[in-house]
Amino acid sequence: MNQRNFLFAVLLLATYVLVPAVFGDNNYVMGLIISALIVAGIAIAWALLGNLGGMVSFGHAAFFGVGSYASALLTMKLGWPVLLAMPMAGLIAVLFSAAMLPALRLSGPYFALAILAYAQIFRILATEMDWLTQGAKGLSRIPTLPVLFGIDLGSRSGSYLVIVTLLAAFIACYAWVRRSHYGTALRAMHDSEQATRVVGVNSVMLKAWMLFLSAFMTGVIGAFNAHTINFLEPDYAFGGGWSVLPIVAAIFGGYRTLSGPVIGALCIYLIDQLLFKSLLPTGHQIMLGVLLAAMILFAPDGLLPLFRRRHA
Amino acid sequence: MLELANVTVQFGGLSAVKDVSLRMGSDEMVGLVGPNGAGKTTLFNVISGLVKPIHGRVLFDGVDVMHEPDYKRARLGLGRTFQIPQPMHELTVRENLVVAQRFGAGRVDAARIDEILELLQLTEQAGRDAATGLALQELKRLEVAKALATEPKLLLLDEVLAGLETQGKRLFMEKLREVHARYRIGILIIEHDIETISSLCPRVVVLDFGQIIADGTPQQVFNDPAVIRSYTGVEHA
Numbered sequence: 001m002n003q004r005n006f007l008f009a010v011l012l013l014a015t016y017v018l019v020p021a022v023f024g025d026n027n028y029v030m031g032l033i034i035s036a037l038i039v040a041g042i043a044i045a046w047a048l049l050g051n052l053g054g055m056v057s058f059g060h061a062a063f064f065g066v067g068s069y070a071s072a073l074l075t076m077k078l079g080w081p082v083l084l085a086m087p088m089a090g091l092i093a094v095l096f097s098a099a100m101l102p103a104l105r106l107s108g109p110y111f112a113l114a115i116l117a118y119a120q121i122f123r124i125l126a127t128e129m130d131w132l133t134q135g136a137k138g139l140s141r142i143p144t145l146p147v148l149f150g151i152d153l154g155s156r157s158g159s160y161l162v163i164v165t166l167l168a169a170f171i172a173c174y175a176w177v178r179r180s181h182y183g184t185a186l187r188a189m190h191d192s193e194q195a196t197r198v199v200g201v202n203s204v205m206l207k208a209w210m211l212f213l214s215a216f217m218t219g220v221i222g223a224f225n226a227h228t229i230n231f232l233e234p235d236y237a238f239g240g241g242w243s244v245l246p247i248v249a250a251i252f253g254g255y256r257t258l259s260g261p262v263i264g265a266l267c268i269y270l271i272d273q274l275l276f277k278s279l280l281p282t283g284h285q286i287m288l289g290v291l292l293a294a295m296i297l298f299a300p301d302g303l304l305p306l307f308r309r310r311h312a
Numbered sequence: 313m314l315e316l317a318n319v320t321v322q323f324g325g326l327s328a329v330k331d332v333s334l335r336m337g338s339d340e341m342v343g344l345v346g347p348n349g350a351g352k353t354t355l356f357n358v359i360s361g362l363v364k365p366i367h368g369r370v371l372f373d374g375v376d377v378m379h380e381p382d383y384k385r386a387r388l389g390l391g392r393t394f395q396i397p398q399p400m401h402e403l404t405v406r407e408n409l410v411v412a413q414r415f416g417a418g419r420v421d422a423a424r425i426d427e428i429l430e431l432l433q434l435t436e437q438a439g440r441d442a443a444t445g446l447a448l449q450e451l452k453r454l455e456v457a458k459a460l461a462t463e464p465k466l467l468l469l470d471e472v473l474a475g476l477e478t479q480g481k482r483l484f485m486e487k488l489r490e491v492h493a494r495y496r497i498g499i500l501i502i503e504h505d506i507e508t509i510s511s512l513c514p515r516v517v518v519l520d521f522g523q524i525i526a527d528g529t530p531q532q533v534f535n536d537p538a539v540i541r542s543y544t545g546v547e548h549a
């Protein structure tokens with residue numbers, strides 16, 4: 001085990017034990033942290049697609065929403081156990097992301113627009129297909145996470161353990177891909193796709209895998225969210241916030257790093273909820289937009305990396 | 313093992329390649345010459361799958377590869393370099409070779425990479441950033457090294473010798489002969505300099521306005537009146 005992995009393990013253990021030990025009794029704080037980590041999960045998936053796949057997505061709400069609805073429906077209509085429905089929801093999000101494959105041939109801005117439109121289509125579908133989704137009325141009483149090995153995963157502390165585990169798995173997976181030969185080839189593709197193809201790299205396929213991986217992660221996070229809040233409606237599940245917040249978070253924390261999206265999500269979500277929301281109760285998302293625009297202009301690599309460099 | 317049959321490429325109203333048919337064996341070292349704009353690079357692009365001809369076929373090892381995408385042709389053993397070097401950006405020199413080997417040859421063999429680096433005198437530069445850390449001649453050698461790392465059966469070299477002074481050229485030619493003999497791969501090389509191509513290649517193919525106007529030994533080809541005409545036309549242009 002090298003130093004980095006060791007540090008990661010220690011940090012993970014502390015995260016598992018310390019946070020519930022300190023805040024476990026405070027439902028409000030635990031709720032805030034869990035919500036921030038949900039954003040962190042999408043932010044990791046978004047950063048993976050952007051960093052490794054070279055694609056900027058404004059449509060992760062689509063995968064999030066599909067995952068939420070898939071898991072809710074599997075458990076409610078087919079009686080699937082929640083812990084089985086969640087990974088399945090991830091796979092269903094992958095299936096739906098396959099509809100994006102033709103867009104992979106589009107270059108940057110066109111891909112971004114295509115995926116934006118794609119997310120809107122799903123919101124409309126979820127509203128219109130009311131025989132399945134109960135339309136705008138929404139789904140309520142979605143089953144909660146079960147009790148496992150004597151731990152009630154449906155409780156705040158239990159849910160916290162689940163989301164931290166998911167994030168750790170995502171980060172490990174992201175790190176593995178990035179370090180592998182696939183990661184090297186993906187890095188090469190960004191600026192020299194043709195040069196990479198003529199040495200045998202199937203660049204479209206590799207990008208597709210990154211899209212699938214990202215959609216899977218986002219779908220699972222959506223499913224987790226559905227089972228923790230137990231209620232869904234199309235405008236919520238496919239809401240633009242699920243696309244925008246993770247982007248702001250990832251860019252804020254540094255989307256090129258593994259930890260950036262997580263740290264960014266914690267900062268941004270808490271700033272949004274505790275500061276912006278109290279300043280501007282309605283439309284506080286506007287502040288996020290302003291923050292994002294400012295960061296893209298002044299610190300495109302993120303604020304935290306900037307900070308780190310200054311103090312290095 | 314490479315066979316082109318009636319290949320025609322059209323760019324808008326321009327026929328860049330006209331009805332070209334060509335065969336070459338796996339043990340051959342063939343020179344491809346012709347004036348600027350003759351269609352040499354376009355022919356390479358057809359062979360490696362970057363340009364689709366409107367007519368004709370490409371066979372490699374007896375297999376029709378017309379419907380194989382570029383990356384599959386690389387895996388089948390068609391290695392190429394670009395006239396204007398295209399290193400894989402954001403990677404080091406060594407990583408360029410590792411990606412080429414892993415995906416083009418389907419295996420990982422660090423010793424072989426070291427060997428290629430050594431052969432092309434890139435050992436010292438192995439850790440450098442390929443896009444920004446190399447001089448033009450080093451980039452050209454990296455082009456060859458990348459192609460070699462895919463373990464090709466046929467190597468398409470697009471003007472890798474251009475711009476070298478006499479001594480450097482002689483050295484590079486020696487390397488190419490070594491590559492040809494050691495790895496037993498066919499080489500099709502584009503080169504403008506008649507003297508160079510004559511000393512390197514027992515067989516020369518001349519392309520002019522997209523058509524093959526001569527094919528034979530350097531002796532035969534460069535004494536052909538049609539070739540002389542096309543060449544002098546360019547020299548004095």
Ligand SMILES: Nc1ncnc2c1ncn2[C@@H]1O[C@H](COP(=O)(O)OP(=O)(O)OP(=O)(O)O)[C@@H](O)[C@H]1O
Pocket residue numbers: 323326328346347348349350351352353354355395
């Ligand atoms: N992608 C393209 N689109 C349009 N025209 C092209 C394209 N590629 C090449 N051409 C044209 O096709 C003709 C052949 O070009 P090509 O690059 O194959 O010539 P070449 O023999 O390699 O010349 P050089 O010795 O200058 O490298 C030229 O007239 C060129 O302008």
Ligand SMILES: [Mg+2]
Pocket residue numbers: 352353354395470
């Ligand atoms: Mg050319």
